[in-house]
Amino acid sequence: MHISLSALLYCILDLGYVTEENAESATRSLLAGGADILQLRAKNHDLSTIERVAKKLLLICREAKIPFIINDFPELAAALDADGVHIGQDDGPLSTAREMVGPGKIIGRSTHSLDQARAALAEGFDYIGFGPLFPTPTKLGRPGIGLDHIQEMQRDVGSRIPAYCIGGITPETLPSVLAAGAQRVVIVSSLLQATDITKATKDCKSLIINREI
Ligand code: TZP
Ligand code: MG
Numbered sequence: 001m002h003i004s005l006s007a008l009l010y011c012i013l014d015l016g017y018v019t020e021e022n023a024e025s026a027t028r029s030l031l032a033g034g035a036d037i038l039q040l041r042a043k044n045h046d047l048s049t050i051e052r053v054a055k056k057l058l059l060i061c062r063e064a065k066i067p068f069i070i071n072d073f074p075e076l077a078a079a080l081d082a083d084g085v086h087i088g089q090d091d092g093p094l095s096t097a098r099e100m101v102g103p104g105k106i107i108g109r110s111t112h113s114l115d116q117a118r119a120a121l122a123e124g125f126d127y128i129g130f131g132p133l134f135p136t137p138t139k140l141g142r143p144g145i146g147l148d149h150i151q152e153m154q155r156d157v158g159s160r161i162p163a164y165c166i167g168g169i170t171p172e173t174l175p176s177v178l179a180a181g182a183q184r185v186v187i188v189s190s191l192l193q194a195t196d197i198t199k200a201t202k203d204c205k206s207l208i209i210n211r212e213i
Helices: 020-033 045-063 074-080 096-101 114-123 149-158 174-179 199-211
Strands: 009-014 037-041 070-073 084-087 106-111 127-130 163-166 186-189
Touching: 009 020, 009 163, 020 037, 020 045, 020 106, 020 199, 037 127, 037 186, 045 070, 045 074, 070 074, 074 084, 074 096, 084 096, 096 106, 106 114, 114 127, 114 149, 149 163, 174 186, 186 199
Parallel strands: 009 037, 009 186, 037 070, 070 084, 084 106, 106 127, 127 163, 163 186
Antiparallel strands: none
């Protein structure tokens, strides 16, 4: 599995916003709205819960033929034959994660600056997240890095590997993010907290697809 050129909207099923009971239906709604990649992220859950939810979401993503990525747990991604894993700056080098998940899997890295984005490219990551652009309750304690470096990041990194701008992106902020040069985005809370997840996802997807170039 790899990330396709047309995978512009990356969604995260974050168990901080959705209960285990609602995880499958929220995922189906995100996919119906046009999510091109799905990640499972669970910062305060035990591994058995994450595994149980991951198994269900993997089936949904397989059926929809989109990549399913697990945040933080390369061993779990390998054990479930998920499509990849996403790791942060403090989660060790690519090589360690690669040993665990194997050569055919997608491995992404969170980056919070232009330097980190360039370093992730040089190390060989398959894609990056770049942000948070704006402060966000989904990643508390991290300042927003703003929109000023997006263009340079796209030029140096996003032209080589998929680069997803992330953090505080909503239907309201998305136009400014796209105008600043973002090609691909991750959106979490504003979709998961929407009264109609599918509609909110569709609205964001069409803003991305119909962007002015
Ligand atoms: N990494 C950087 S910002 C962020 C992560 C996981 C959270 C993005 O969530 P939201 O709710 O779209 O701001
Ligand atoms: Mg992590």
